[in-house]
Amino acid sequence: MKKTPFSDIHRALGGKMVEFAGYEMPVQYTGIFNEHRTVRERVGVFDVSHMGEFYVRGRDAEAFLQRNTINDVTKLTPGGAQYTALVNENGYLLDDLIVYKLDGEFMIVANASNIEKDFRAFSSRVSGDIKLEDASDAIALLSVQGPSSKTALQKLTDTELGAIPYYHFVKGKIGGIDSIISRTGYTGEFGFEIFFEARGDNPEEMWGTIFDAGKEFGILPIGLGARDTLRLEMGYCLYGNDIDETTNPIEAGLGWITKVDKGEFVGRDSILKAKESVTRKLVGFKMDETSIPRHGYEIHSGNGRIGNVTSGTFSPSLEVGIGMGYVETPYATENNEIFIDVRGKKAHAHVVKLPFVAKKN
Numbered sequence: 001m002k003k004t005p006f007s008d009i010h011r012a013l014g015g016k017m018v019e020f021a022g023y024e025m026p027v028q029y030t031g032i033f034n035e036h037r038t039v040r041e042r043v044g045v046f047d048v049s050h051m052g053e054f055y056v057r058g059r060d061a062e063a064f065l066q067r068n069t070i071n072d073v074t075k076l077t078p079g080g081a082q083y084t085a086l087v088n089e090n091g092y093l094l095d096d097l098i099v100y101k102l103d104g105e106f107m108i109v110a111n112a113s114n115i116e117k118d119f120r121a122f123s124s125r126v127s128g129d130i131k132l133e134d135a136s137d138a139i140a141l142l143s144v145q146g147p148s149s150k151t152a153l154q155k156l157t158d159t160e161l162g163a164i165p166y167y168h169f170v171k172g173k174i175g176g177i178d179s180i181i182s183r184t185g186y187t188g189e190f191g192f193e194i195f196f197e198a199r200g201d202n203p204e205e206m207w208g209t210i211f212d213a214g215k216e217f218g219i220l221p222i223g224l225g226a227r228d229t230l231r232l233e234m235g236y237c238l239y240g241n242d243i244d245e246t247t248n249p250i251e252a253g254l255g256w257i258t259k260v261d262k263g264e265f266v267g268r269d270s271i272l273k274a275k276e277s278v279t280r281k282l283v284g285f286k287m288d289e290t291s292i293p294r295h296g297y298e299i300h301s302g303n304g305r306i307g308n309v310t311s312g313t314f315s316p317s318l319e320v321g322i323g324m325g326y327v328e329t330p331y332a333t334e335n336n337e338i339f340i341d342v343r344g345k346k347a348h349a350h351v352v353k354l355p356f357v358a359k360k361n
Contacts, residue, residue, distance in 0.1 A: 004049035005140050005203035013221055020224055021112035023050040028223040035226035036316040039187055043146035043214050044222035045207075048186075049198065052115035052136040054108040060128035061106055065099060068125055068266055070249060072259040076101040081167045081184055084257055086118060091248045091270030094121055096239060098184065100169060107180075111239045125266065140198035144210060145191030145230075147360070148217035153192060155213045157181070161192070166361055175209035177202055186227065188234035188359040229313050232322065235284050235354030241295055242282060242310040242324055248274045251326065253282050253354075280307060281332040284354040287321035291340065291347035298341040299325050306331050309340065317357050327351075 001024045010017065015026030026047070028035060038044045056065060065073040071084035080101050086094045095114040100107040110118045119134050126132065144153060150161050159172035159181060169182035180195040196202060211219055228238070237243045237252060248271060249258045260272055287293065293312030298305050312323030323340070331338065334353050339346040 002050070004047055005198045006047045006049065006207060009204070009207055010047065010221070015221065015223060018224070021050055023112060025050060026221070026223040028225045029221050032223070032225035032229060033316045035220060035222045036229050038218065038220045039146045039189055039222060039226065039230055040317060041147065042218045042220075043144065043148040043152055044220050044226070045210060045214075046143040046145065046222050046227055047141075048143050048193070049140045049203075050112040051141055052108075052110035052112060052118065052134070053139045053141075053195070054110065054119060054122065055131075055133040055135055056106040056108065056122075057104070057131040057133070058129040060130050064126070064128065064130050065106060065108075066262065066265065068122060069097065069099060070254075070259065070265065070267070070271070071099075071257045072262045073099060073101075073106075074262070078103050079168050079170060081169060081182060083167070085249060085254060086121060087249065087267035087271070088121075088245070089267055089270065091267040091274055092245045093239075093243045093247050093249060093252065093254075094118065094245060096237060096243060096254075100180070100182070113240060138198060139195055140203050140206070141193060141195050142206065142210065143185055143187075143191065143193045144214075145185045145187045145189045145222075147190060148214070148219075149189075149191045152214040152217055152219065153181075153210070156209055164192075175206060177206055183361075185361065186234075186236060187230040188236075188355065188357065188361055189230075190361050228311075229316055232311050232313055232324070233315055233317055233355065233357040234359060235324065235356065237282075237324075238311060247282075247326075250274045251278055251280050251282060278329055280326045281329055282310070282324060282326050283332050283351050284322070284324050284356060285338060285340075285349045286318075286352045286356070287323075287340070288348040288350060290321075291342045291345075292321045293323035293325075293340045293342070293347075293349070297325075299327055300339040300341060300346060301331055302337075302339075306338070312340075315356060321349075322356050323349075324354075
């Protein structure tokens with residue numbers, strides 16, 4: 001297994017380590033519920049250095065990304081970030097991504113499990129003046145999330161953090177270390193993601209500096225378990241669960257980032273056909289009784305099976321079982337009654353509008 005620059009720190013802090021996307025990662029420290037509530041109420045820090053980072057450079061960089069991602073890259077200005085996706089010729093999702101527009105180049109952030117696949121796909125489509133670089137192993141990434149994240153981090157930088165809009169970033173210093181400071185995250189809370197070079201003592205210094213600054217706010221390290229419950233309360237997709245190479249952006253509820261009017265791009269024709277006949281949709285649902293839905297459970301109507309759960313958990317914020325899953329289109333309406341097959345028992349649930357918890361970012 002690969003290790004992030006913070007693996008020794010996780011172990012020293014008592015993190016329970018597991019394999020995730022080929023990396024050794026902490027699933028929890030003090031417990032998922034406590035860590036979840038820390039992010040919702042105070043501030044927590046996630047090591048997300050397992051994510052992939054690619055640089056796209058050259059005169060044709062913008063045109064290249066316009067052809068090979070589904071959102072409209074031309075809308076980005078320097079300092080802006082954009083949620084988008086990479087699809088294949090058939091319009092199926094290879095990965096969901098974030099594209100950052102820097103001065104004279106772009107940075108793509110990819111899911112850890114898809115780094116090699118994504119880079120291979122982008123590389124196979126290169127034409128014109130394009131240079132691609134996989135910088136994943138050279139970059140450390142910490143996500144500082146929660147209501148107190150700005151106040152804690154402001155101690156460490158001259159950059160006015162409150163002036164950075166959502167899905168924008170600046171280059172600055174955090175604790176004296178050159179960083180990209182981005183107003184992004186996977187929790188729905190106000191927060192930042194900090195990219196910096198993973199060399200020398202940088203990782204240890206950055207970790208220690210952030211935790212010293214956040215001590216008065218009850219800052220805690222947060223594991224993958226709480227990261228999953230937090231993102232699910234927001235209705236954010238997890239690649240490999242809610243979206244994969246068998247799903248298209250329309251049925252996955254990602255039509256809002258799929259700019260079919262921008263002109264030609266890989267997969268566009270297939271996506272247009274998919275829009276004409278949507279047979280299933282990804283929906284959120286809330287349990288009406290004491291049951292916890294899990295990935296793979298069947299979803300039923302009164303007449304039989306209509307789909308499957310893709311993500312499910314017990315929501316620490318709502319104190320009820322919640323989940324997402326694909327259902328046949330006629331059953332995807334809000335408040336529609338459905339049943340989750342929980343080990344042979346049909347548990348009552350109903351379709352809800354996402355997110356489950358209001359966003360604060």
